[in-house]
Amino acid sequence: MANYSRTHRPHKKFDRPSLGGGNAEQLISHLRRFDGNSYGAYKQLVGQWEYGDFTLHIDRVQSDPYAPPSAFRALVSPQNAGLPPFAFADAPARLATADYIHRQFAARVARISDLRIAFIGQSVLDRAAVTVTDQGGIELRFQCQLPAAGRRILGRKAAHLVDETMPDAVIDATDFGSAESVQDLDALQRHVQTVQDWFALQQWLISEDALAFIADGSVLARASGVDDHPLVGALETHAPETLAATVQLPYAGRVRGLVIKPGVTLIVGGGYHGKSTLLDALKVGVYPHIPEDGRELVATTGAAMAVRAEDGRAITRVDVSAFINNLPGGAQTTAFSTVDASGSTSQAAAISEAVEGGSNCLLVDEDTSATNLLIRDSRMRALVPDSAEPITPLVDKIQGMARRGISTIAVMGGSGDYLDRADTVICMDNYHITDVTAGARQIMQENPRPHLVDLDYDMPAQRTPTANLPSDRAKVRADLNIISIDKQDTDISGLEQIVESGQAETIGRVALELRKKWDGRTTLRQTVSEILDGDTIHSRSGFGARPRVIDVIAMINRSRWLTIKDNAQ
DSSP: OOOOOTTOOOOOOOSSOBTTEEEHHHHHHHHHHHTTSBGGGGGGGOEEEEOSSOEEEEEEOOSSTTSSOEEEEEEEOHHHHOOOGGGGSSHHHHHHHHHHHHHHHHHHHTTOTTEEOOOOOSBOOOBSSEEEOTTSOEEEEEEEOOOEETTEEOHHHHHHIIIIIHHHHHHHHHOOSSTTOOOOHHHHHHHHHHHHHHHHHHHHHHHTTOSEEEETTOOOOEEETTEEEEOTTOOOOOOOGGGEEEEEETTTEEEEEEEEOSSEEEEEESTTSSHHHHHHHHHHTTSOBOTTSSOTTEEEOTTOEEOOOOTTOOEEEEOOTTTBOSOTTOOOSTTEEESSOOHHHHHHHHHHHHHHTTOSEEEEEGGGSOHHHHOOOHHHHHHSOGGGOOBOOHHHHHHHHHHTTOEEEEEOSSOGGGGGGOSEEEEEETTEEEEOHHHHHHHHHHSOOTTOOOOOOOOOOOOOBOOOOOOTTOOEEEOSSEEEETTEEEEOTTOTTOOSHHHHHHHHHHHHHHHHHOOSSSOHHHHHHHHHHSSTGGGSOTTOBOOOHHHHHHHHHHOSSOOBOOTTO
């Protein structure tokens, strides 16, 4: 039998050994005795089991070998974890330490088919799988596929799993203080300091009234469209002097980089020169990243929202009148609804929904946008008068939005009209960042465009959802493409800032809870914020991750079950 206590602490003994709890030896004995029994006997193991270095909680046992794996939790006391004080000194440190432990455990169980933990990407997120307390304790949530042959228990294999395999993985990932610890404290400290620097950079953005910062030396290009690791050999960024700023960070020290200020910023350049790569880095700059990701010191204002065309999505009573009016048939656009939106209508709705959700910065890529929502050139305006065109293009409203505090960072490769509306023009030339604002203004003087319009922007009203109760047995299934609640699917593939499936799962569960709580008096934004202010992800499965409020709102807006109160009633 394995020695679970590296510091040779005796197992805690229970006065009444039972199948609902006990120590590790008792759990192992029960499993050996279960060998050959029907699978249902495993359910007797629900409870708390003492391992000396940690306490194992078996919270749920799967009903049969083909059901979702059983839910396990390992609780490690501050004394047994032995975390150095820097690892739990503040909220960013605890977040970073939890992320580090998550990665350590995931690496250890990667080749163990019976154990699994939530997927983890390049971002550092608040996940349910690992929590570090303000005293330095650790809670580790994972799943265990309890062994079986058909529907019969493989008791001896299960006993080996909980005697050797599982405790070794838990202890290796959570022991930081004993002489036998395999953890690299220098690596942990780099992890913590990287995240703390990012949070400091976010605070700097607020103090400087800036939208984004990309440190010199950042590597923005990714290995591939399906591999989020940095591209080996990719060029590092370097800010032009006219757009550079220097920030003092707690651990990285003085850092120089590109700063993007409020207003309208265009990213231009030839195809394949890095325009969308830069914008993609800004999209995920709303989260911290791990050391050596290349984007550790890329920070974007937390409410920045990518908006794109999404043909076929549902829209429920959204005010799109800033961009769409005078529809044939007289359809109302201040509270517009459809179950099958066009590209232009879907993007107009996405903009209004983002603003309603609290966004102060829209991220727009020409490649994923509806052309007729972006521009309407002088020749087309001459051919089809404005009175006959229901769509007001974004170029006519973009400065009006900026005046209302809604900035835009847009990739533009084919529309020169936006140069007249830009405050800053960045050119990507073979991944090199240059400031071409002065050159763009010279071109505008030499090649003036007639019929340019600069319209004011009216902020959309806050909408009030009404109850839309799911069935009592409603289930949530979620991935990065679809969130299904009560067998009703919502396509979220257009929400590019949801970066892990755990966020999608949490969004689905929050939406399920919201459907039961809406009272017809609280706005959509208020209701979502109240739910996420609670301990939402940690009261759920170990596979949840905290999303942004604005992304929860975006998913709800795309659902076909959303109902909105008619404020005219």
